[in-house]
Amino acid sequence: MHLDTPSPLNQALTVVARLSRRDFMAFAGAAVGVAAGGAASVAQAQAPALKSINAAEAAIFRRVAEVVLPVGGSALTPWTPEVLLGTLDAALLGTMPPHVLAGLKGGLQYFNEGPVAQHGKRFTALDDATATAFLDAWGNAKEVPHRALASGLKKLVQLSYWANPASWAPLEYDGPISQRNGLKSLGNAPLPTR
Amino acid sequence: MKKHAIKVEKQGLKVTQAADVRDSQLHLKADAVVVGSGAGGAIAAYELAKAGKKVVVLEAGPYITSDKFPEMLAVAMGTLYQDHGGQTNSAGDISVLQGACVGGSTVVNAALCFRTPDYYLKLWAKEFGLTNLTPAVMTPIFEKVERNLHIKTVGPQETSPGALLIGQGMDKLGYPQGKARRNIKDCAMTGFCFSGCTTDRKQSMLVTYLPWAVAHGAVIHSDTRVTEVLSKAGKAVGVKGEIIDPATGRKKADIQVDAPIVVMAAGPIQTPLLLLKSDLANSSGQVGKNFACHPSMSVTAEFPHEVRDFHGATHSLYMDQNTLPDKGGYILLNAIQEPVEASFQAEPGTGKPYVAYMSGYKNTIRLISLIHDQNVGQVSWKDGQKDISYFVDDQDFEAMKKGLIATAKILFASGAKRLYLPTTHISSIDRVEDVDTVIGGLKNEPARYKYTSFHPQGTCRMGRDPKKTVVNPHGETHDVKNLYVVDASLLPTSIGYNPSETVYALAHYVCDQMIKTRA
Numbered sequence: 001m002h003l004d005t006p007s008p009l010n011q012a013l014t015v016v017a018r019l020s021r022r023d024f025m026a027f028a029g030a031a032v033g034v035a036a037g038g039a040a041s042v043a044q045a046q047a048p049a050l051k052s053i054n055a056a057e058a059a060i061f062r063r064v065a066e067v068v069l070p071v072g073g074s075a076l077t078p079w080t081p082e083v084l085l086g087t088l089d090a091a092l093l094g095t096m097p098p099h100v101l102a103g104l105k106g107g108l109q110y111f112n113e114g115p116v117a118q119h120g121k122r123f124t125a126l127d128d129a130t131a132t133a134f135l136d137a138w139g140n141a142k143e144v145p146h147r148a149l150a151s152g153l154k155k156l157v158q159l160s161y162w163a164n165p166a167s168w169a170p171l172e173y174d175g176p177i178s179q180r181n182g183l184k185s186l187g188n189a190p191l192p193t194r
Numbered sequence: 195m196k197k198h199a200i201k202v203e204k205q206g207l208k209v210t211q212a213a214d215v216r217d218s219q220l221h222l223k224a225d226a227v228v229v230g231s232g233a234g235g236a237i238a239a240y241e242l243a244k245a246g247k248k249v250v251v252l253e254a255g256p257y258i259t260s261d262k263f264p265e266m267l268a269v270a271m272g273t274l275y276q277d278h279g280g281q282t283n284s285a286g287d288i289s290v291l292q293g294a295c296v297g298g299s300t301v302v303n304a305a306l307c308f309r310t311p312d313y314y315l316k317l318w319a320k321e322f323g324l325t326n327l328t329p330a331v332m333t334p335i336f337e338k339v340e341r342n343l344h345i346k347t348v349g350p351q352e353t354s355p356g357a358l359l360i361g362q363g364m365d366k367l368g369y370p371q372g373k374a375r376r377n378i379k380d381c382a383m384t385g386f387c388f389s390g391c392t393t394d395r396k397q398s399m400l401v402t403y404l405p406w407a408v409a410h411g412a413v414i415h416s417d418t419r420v421t422e423v424l425s426k427a428g429k430a431v432g433v434k435g436e437i438i439d440p441a442t443g444r445k446k447a448d449i450q451v452d453a454p455i456v457v458m459a460a461g462p463i464q465t466p467l468l469l470l471k472s473d474l475a476n477s478s479g480q481v482g483k484n485f486a487c488h489p490s491m492s493v494t495a496e497f498p499h500e501v502r503d504f505h506g507a508t509h510s511l512y513m514d515q516n517t518l519p520d521k522g523g524y525i526l527l528n529a530i531q532e533p534v535e536a537s538f539q540a541e542p543g544t545g546k547p548y549v550a551y552m553s554g555y556k557n558t559i560r561l562i563s564l565i566h567d568q569n570v571g572q573v574s575w576k577d578g579q580k581d582i583s584y585f586v587d588d589q590d591f592e593a594m595k596k597g598l599i600a601t602a603k604i605l606f607a608s609g610a611k612r613l614y615l616p617t618t619h620i621s622s623i624d625r626v627e628d629v630d631t632v633i634g635g636l637k638n639e640p641a642r643y644k645y646t647s648f649h650p651q652g653t654c655r656m657g658r659d660p661k662k663t664v665v666n667p668h669g670e671t672h673d674v675k676n677l678y679v680v681d682a683s684l685l686p687t688s689i690g691y692n693p694s695e696t697v698y699a700l701a702h703y704v705c706d707q708m709i710k711t712r713a
Binding site: 067068069070071074075076091095096097099100128132135136139140144145147148150151152154155158159161162163165167168170171172173174175176177178179181183184185186187188189190191192194 | 401552
């Protein structure tokens with residue numbers, strides 16, 4: 001990709017161009033798991049230091065979360081940036097292979113610069129309605145990377161929120177039941193007799 | 195001579211973990227080394243150990259005892275699944291899920307079992323020369339694994355609120371209700387199959403073939419990633435690997451196992467990667483090619499009343515009237531869905547519509563459409579990283595659309611008031627009259643849909659022609675003697691049904707051949 005004019009968008013595109021298409025795209029689907037103890041332990045933590053993303057990247061994720069999860073006024077459990085970003089960082093981003101995390105970081109910059117051409121502002125500076133419309137528009141974009149980014153970033157913050165058992169109570173979902181119901185292990189099966 | 199009594203431990207498994215290793219170099223000798231401890235590897239370990247072989251099993255994943263299974267999918271993904279649940283195709287739009295722990299995918303699957311349809315056995319005989327895998331040969335093997343793994347049809351109580359609703363919809367539309375057959379004993383109906391069965395009701399390899407293999411003397415090493423298959427003069431002679439501390443990700447020791455039999459059972463992604471890295475068994479150029487994965491999509495249905503599809507049998511109901519390729523090429527499966535899964539399967543719209551959608555979680559259920567797909571993908575190394583290059587074929591996407599249309603009509607007939615499609619753009623359907631138009635208008639585009647695959651397969655396919663296949667009809671690679679494959683890599687074509695019982699049966703068949711050859 002050749003870009004003549006230095007600008008934040010062009011710089012972001014240059015970063016993205018350096019990444020292979022595979023790295024750039026793979027992060028979108030690479031966010032399913034929450035590593036052991038991630039949700040539960042991070043939920044207890046007080047403003048844990050973020051290890052996988054810097055402050056600027058955290059600010060983009062925070063703004064995405066504000067737009068994707070506007071739970072105020074609903075029955076859903078309120079969230080705090082510290083806990084949500086802590087879960088995201090420790091349990092999702094922290095387990096990504098380095099090349100996938102690098103793809104995410106490039107994509108995150110690209111996404112944040114996305115609204116500049118049309119709205120003259122980065123995503124983090126958009127008002128709620130414009131940011132919401134922007135995410136929906138990219139989810140239905142012709143450009144494959146736009147769809148992948150909108151879908152992938154939303155998925156990351158959604159998982160970070162719903163992996164926390166504190167988010168389940170308003171849904172009346174009761175979570176793990178075997179221990180609560182005193183279910184016993186059947187143990188190993190006996191050897192086959194024939 | 196007095197026979198030594200074979201005793202199976204009542205609980206747990208003797209496994210050498212990274213934490214148990216004290217030396218920086220391990221050099222073991224065995225009659226057979228098995229790479230992977232899932233469906234194929236565990237069966238091979240048991241059959242070979244029972245035949246008197248000294249067996250070493252090397253598993254890349256950790257050993258997690260069932261009492262540690264979390265009953266939380268998000269946490270289970272992090273501990274029990276390949277790449278912490280993050281494994282995808284190169285486009286990032288298909289989540290390719292595999293177990294990565296002692297017991298492999300059998301620990302985290304939904305225990306659904308189907309015999310390989312005769313249609314495919316005949317197809318494989320005709321197109322791949324597998325005239326040895328006749329229904330007459332395979333039937334007794336299916337019967338054996340069904341006995342060993344307690345594979346039974348669900349009882350009337352083994353269902354879920356969602357399955358009951360879907361069954362009503364099927365009845366109204368005249369679709370046959372398929373009752374699931376599962377390798378589960380006395381199901382506790384928690385609905386947590388995908389997180390591992392914490393009370394050992396699921397008859398996974400963790401509580402069946404692996405403890406049986408250990409009872410016969412097999413040794414299992416977890417946290418041990420094989421890095422090279424060794425060969426000499428056209429024969430397999432062992433493997434090299436690394437023992438990785440799962441807590442730090444750092445190498446703890448190097449390991450080499452010398453063995454005149456090497457059994458590959460690392461799964462249809464890792465097995466070809468390892469063969470490619472070892473530069474073995476690939477004179478056909480087919481290693482890693484012909485990847486298929488049974489892409490699936492979940493449609494979420496919202497009802498005007500509470501359903502509370504929180505617990506029950508994870509899968510209990512299916513519809514396979516249209517599963518064979520000439521009938522449509524799709525199968526429908528019900529499945530319980532916990533909030534984490536529900537949170538990203540639908541696209542109701544960013545912000546308030548999403549909050550409203552999730553607030554109605556207790557009123558929702560899902561029905562899965564899974565397709566028989568063409569073997570159009572490839573697993574390979576790119577820039578030192580694994581690459582799963584796979585895009586849903588246009589013809590297969592048409593099968594998916596047929597499956598989604600049937601899914602949607604069944605869900606409306608079940609009483610749903612709104613359906614959400616698994617797309618990246620906002621998509622819902624409020625009236626059955628709109629189903630054909632909305633789903634019929636979907637186009638096959640990358641990163642447009644939220645696919646999940648639980649069934650990667652086909653990357654070291656079996657067949658008679660060494661120019662077109664990797665493994666011969668008896669499971670040994672064409673190129674390297676004593677190098678066998680017993681995982682889902684073997685499947686010459688995708689089979690449209692959950693392939694676990696096919697893998698169990700093929701592993702038994704290959705082991706029978708191996709043992710007969712050496713008798």
